[in-house]
Every structure is written in C-alpha cells, then in structure tokens.
Amino acid sequence: VNAEIIAVGSEMLTPQRVDTNSLYLTDQLNALGIEVIFKCVVGDDRALMAATIRTAIERSGLVILSGGLGPTEDDVTRDAVAEALGRPMRYDEAIFEGITAMFARLGRKVAENNKRQAMVIEGAEVLPNDRGTAPGLWIPIERGGVLLLPGPPRELTNLWEKQARARIEAITEPKVIRTRWLRVAGMGESDLDQLIAPVYTKYVNPATTILAKMGDVEVHLRARCETAEEAEALLAEVAPPIEALLGDRIYSRNGDPLETAVGHLLRDRGATAAVAESCTGGLLGARFTDAPGSSAWFRGGYLVYNADLKRALIGEFTEDPVSEPVALRLAAAAASKAGATYGVSVTGIAGPDGGTEENPVGTVWIGVAGPQGAEAKRFRFPGERSRVRTLAATYALDRLRQALIATQI
C-alpha cells in the first residue's frame, strides 16, 4: 500500500511555514513499510481540497490529511473529505459533550462553533484526542483508508501513536521492522558520518539514517525482514561495530533525551545537580526540569545574567565574566549554595552584541564542580544567538554526563 499526505491550511502556503507533520508521518509510515508517493499542501478551499482528495484516493491506498479540523468556518477538512467520498456527515452529541467537559475542566465555556468539531463522516471511526478539541477520524475504504489528524504537531503525534498507527498497521502486509536508536552528544553530524560510514555503507538492510539537530545527533538502524529473528540477527551484526566506534559519546539507546539520560545517571548515584547560568538565562535549568521526576535529581539554581548577581553568588571578581576562573567559581557556588552534589555553570557571549577580540560571539565557558573537584572548558559555538544558547545548554549537560560516567558506582 502506498500513501499520500495532504497538509491543510492557507497559513501552510505562506513563505514562513513548513509542513513538518509530513516528515514525522513519512518517518512513521516508512517504519511500517509504507512508501509516501506524493504529498501536498492545500489551502482552506473546500472544492480544491475535495478534488485533491479524490485524486489521491484513486491512486493510493492510504490518504492522510493533517489540519483543518478546528472549530472555525475556514476549517473545512471534514466537509471536503465527506464530499470527496460522497458520504453524509452526522452530528455526534457524545463528542460535543466531551469537548464541553474538557472546556469545563479548564474553567471555560464551550463555543457554539465547537459543534463543527463534533461532525462525523459516515463510516468513520472517531479517534479521541486527549490533547485538544478536534478528534481524529479514520475512514476505512475499499483498498485502505482515509485518516484525518489535527494539525498541531503535539496533537498529531499523540493521536498517531495512540490511535492511528495500529489501524494502519492492520491494513499493511506483514513485514517486520526492528530498529536500533543511538543518541550521541558532543560531535557534529559530518564527523560522526565519517566515523561510522565505513561500517554502515556496507549494508542496504538495515538502513542507516543519521539525523542531526543542534548539538545532538541520532543514528537510526532499521532492519526490515520477513521475521523478527532475521531482523534482530541483522542488527546484532551491524550495531556493535558502530557502537564500538562511538563509545561513550552514546548517551542513550532507548530514545531518552540527554536531560533524562543525565538525570538517570545522577539518580543512580544518589546525586543532585544545581546550575548557575549567565548567557543561557534559564535554558539549562529548563532542560533539567523538562524530564518528569526531575525533582529527584535537580535542586534549582541561579540566573546570574547581570554581573551584580554573579557577585552576589561568588563574591567579588576581577577577571572577565567569560573566563575559566569565573566559570569554576560559579559551578562550585551553585553546588554549595543549593546543597547539590554537582554544580554546572555557563557563562558566555550569545550575541549578537558583546563580542570582543579575546571572546568573540559564541565563546562559552562551561564549568562542572563535584566531589572530584571542578573543571571548566571553553567552547566556541557557531551561529546566531539562539543556536549558541541551545548548544551551550546541550554541551553543559554533556559535560556533566562526562563527569558522571567517570565516577564508578
């Protein structure tokens, strides 16, 4: 079965917006052995949408639409699909009651136009959405099905995971897919590729994908075979030499993000962390506390954006605020003042202004203080302000991770 993806919404046809949902869906569909042969973006135009859907249904077994399920007049995806399939819609009181209850929990009153979201196409299964008001719809048709998902990525991915994937798997010919997922910190995409390409390029199956985003690289191995045994055997052959090359740069093998991996290393050692942040201004603390349960290992910290606040934390200093001694003292003070086992500090120049000859924009000192003493390292991150800040927070987490794995338990 082949698939087509239709992203709906006039805002998706502006120069500012990219349809990232289709990338997620393509990845998920490929994992089920389904090929995406066509994807498109169509505005809030019912007739054009219905024509597009009709064409898609004629040539592909699976048609997925994202967006246009909201409560407003210009949300016409349901209507367009009903028109394309030539099926009537009915009002589903139970859905509207669910929406009403959700609004009530939030202390808000449901609006009359939310009734549009309770319209169901004949023959459709309703896919409950616990992250928004618009339910998804799954409409089995002769050679496959039509799937309607809400546009906001957090709702779309959640509905896909919990409701849609299993239904689509059920219409797919049985092929077994097994994956390995390595997450790697502290090296760039092309360095990593050069390192492991000699291994993975020898194999078409498993397929190897390298995905990079700001200081974080993922390696996916994907074996697709007739049986689970075959797939596992393939992975058991290819994954170990890759893991050996990457060594302790691998921070997770189960998809955990870096902050969770670091949190679990702290937890396993009965240790806690605190931060002192200058240029990241809270980003590092936000990363630490992104992980559920982080109160077990994160105590808090100090946003020392202004020099006065740095002095209040570490006392008077004559050095440049972006320097090794200040980074070391910030890390040590964060730990001792917050009563944490480890202190992590970040002080640097995120830009666009503030760069000097010695410390150009992108210069960041990261300090880690712990039971084994304190150390600091200088980084020079490329790119504009938000990239420098994100990279600084990621590398700070990785510096702490390095200190933790050096500590045997």
Add this chain to the structure above:
Amino acid sequence: VNAEIIAVGSEMLTPQRVDTNSLYLTDQLNALGIEVIFKCVVGDDRALMAATIRTAIERSGLVILSGGLGPTEDDVTRDAVAEALGRPMRYDEAIFEGITAMFARLGRKVAENNKRQAMVIEGAEVLPNDRGTAPGLWIPIERGGVLLLPGPPRELTNLWEKQARARIEAITEPKVIRTRWLRVAGMGESDLDQLIAPVYTKYVNPATTILAKMGDVEVHLRARCETAEEAEALLAEVAPPIEALLGDRIYSRNGDPLETAVGHLLRDRGATAAVAESCTGGLLGARFTDAPGSSAWFRGGYLVYNADLKRALIGEFTEDPVSEPVALRLAAAAASKAGATYGVSVTGIAGPDGGTEENPVGTVWIGVAGPQGAEAKRFRFPGERSRVRTLAATYALDRLRQALIATQI
C-alpha cells in the same frame, strides 16, 4: 493569476528533507501579487508527474517545477512537462556546446547523458544557468506559463532573479499586497475567533487568518488590491474594529514575540525584571533572555525547584508551595534580592505527578511584584508537562505585561 509549485525528486519524499525552494518562490510570487494555491512534492515518476502537471495547468495560470533537470535517467521533469502539454522535444546543440564548455573550464569531460539536459520542449524559452549545467525553461501557455527551474537552491534563486521573475511579472496583472499582523496573549483561538468573526467575516478582502500556538494567537489581515492606496484603505477600515475588540490583549503589531514586547515595555520605563521559578525551572528566564539586548532589562533570578531553595529565598513558610502567599513572597523576594524593579514568580504542578485534589496537575500560581505592590493569580493549564510549563512561562510574561501597561509613563 494563481500559482502552483511542484517540487520534484524522490529524495524530497524522505523524512529528512523539506522543500525550502517553495518557501523562497512563494515569497517572491506573493511580492508580485501572485497567490500560491497549491504545492506538492512528487517523486521521480514520469506518469504521476505528468498527471500532476496536467491538473495544475487546468486550474492555475502559473505552474513552477523545481528539480529533476539533471542528466540522469531518473531526471524526468522535462519529459513529464512535454507529455502533459502534448508537445514534442528537440535537441538543442547550442545548449550542449555550452555544457561542454562549462565542463572544459572545470577540467572535466562532458558525459553522454548530459545531452538529456540539452532537450528543449517545443515553444520553450531557454533560461541560461550560469551556476550549473541544467538550463531553466519558460513555456508560455494560453493563460500564463510553465516554469522549470533546477533544484539546487543557489541555482534556482539565481535563475529566478536573473531570468524568470521578469517573465512572470510580464504576465501578471498589477496587484499590491499589504498586511497587518497582530499578536495576542491571554486568550484561546476559538474565543478570539468568536470575538472578532463578526467583523472579519464581512470581508473577503482583506483575508483574515488566525494562527494559534501554545498561549499565543496571531491574527493576519492581508489586503490585495490594484494599488497600495486601496490596500491601505481596506486595512484602515477593517483593522481598527478588530483592534478595538482585542484591546490591550494585543501585545505586538510588528511581529515581535511576547518576550521582546515585554522587554521593550520595561526598557521604555527604565525598569528591570527578575524571576523566581519553580515548575518552569528556567523557562521563564530563558524566554526573557531570548531577546537580543535583554541585559538592558533582565537581571537574573532564582530557580527554586526544591523547597529548600524556596526557603533560602523567602524564609520559612507553612503554606502549600503552590499557593498565593508563596507566589507573592517569591515575586517580591526575586525583585528585592536581584535589585530589579519587578519580580515575577511561577510555582505550580507541571505533572505528570504531584497533583492533589486542591492543586491538580496544571495548577500554577503566577506572582508579579513591582512598585505598585504585588499580586498573584491562579491558573489551571491544560495538557501534559511541557505544555503546562510553556503556558506558565507565557502567561507569566503576560502578567508582567499587564502590570507594565497599567503603569503610565
């Protein structure tokens, strides 16, 4: 005249690739008053491509294809366009000589398959490409034209600038586009829609779009007229009643994000801010410092994730940490200890654990302390951990904004 954009290439249908050419082209077309009504990505499949092109030509005056002009067998864009238009192709010796000369300059020998790049569709104008081997093609048709551009962005943009734009301008009726962009905090998408729909639904032009993401809603008005004066007059008619309904919920009219709008309000008052964050763990500070130049108005703050750190900041307390008095004292202490004019505090239950009957997951107290005294407000945010945290940071910024605009300068 409306336009459609077709990106060609099987690699563009993988989870790793985004069609950024269409964003550039959309921006360029909009500037000429041309609306993009549909865009799609199609693999290297000649029949599917020809069908897609035929559909596009039927409904839109301008069809732009990018990619698939290379020398290899799977570069079938030229063939597909010729098939869709029912026109023959001819071999153009002059083009091949140009390609041969370009290769010679690079010290390389031209390959036999480069002859494919010298095939020209009948009636097409050849658009010379000085950054690559594939020339573009411009094929005037009855109501507009079909434009073929090479896929590599530096070739595509160069050909557009030097060759294509002028040809498309020549077939365009003069149309001017003017926009208004309002950003709104503190209300949901459907509430906002209900509030302003009575105004905007009376007009097709300007077109109104409402975009929402986590606690932040944007209203775009887009007027398309024969002259700039007409477009401005239309906006001058429709925008004021919408702005009057939204009042001071509008925080920016120039696209500035909330943190920048708040920063500028502080700056204009010669004021500064500091934070005390519990459940947001740094997200609020990160938002404040996202804006370049934020050191002028943001001093820093305290991540009081752990109860000990809350006590270190405000002294002993017997109340629930998620309560009005604690929020008030955190805000006041953040301001006084950091030497800031305003203190903003966030204390709540982000989940997934930690909810109680009185304070279920999503409950957040936000405090603001300033020269006019301190106040705190209780919120109940929907959704999972990351949404609660993001909404808490956004609403905290908005609470400070409300306090600031209540202060005349």
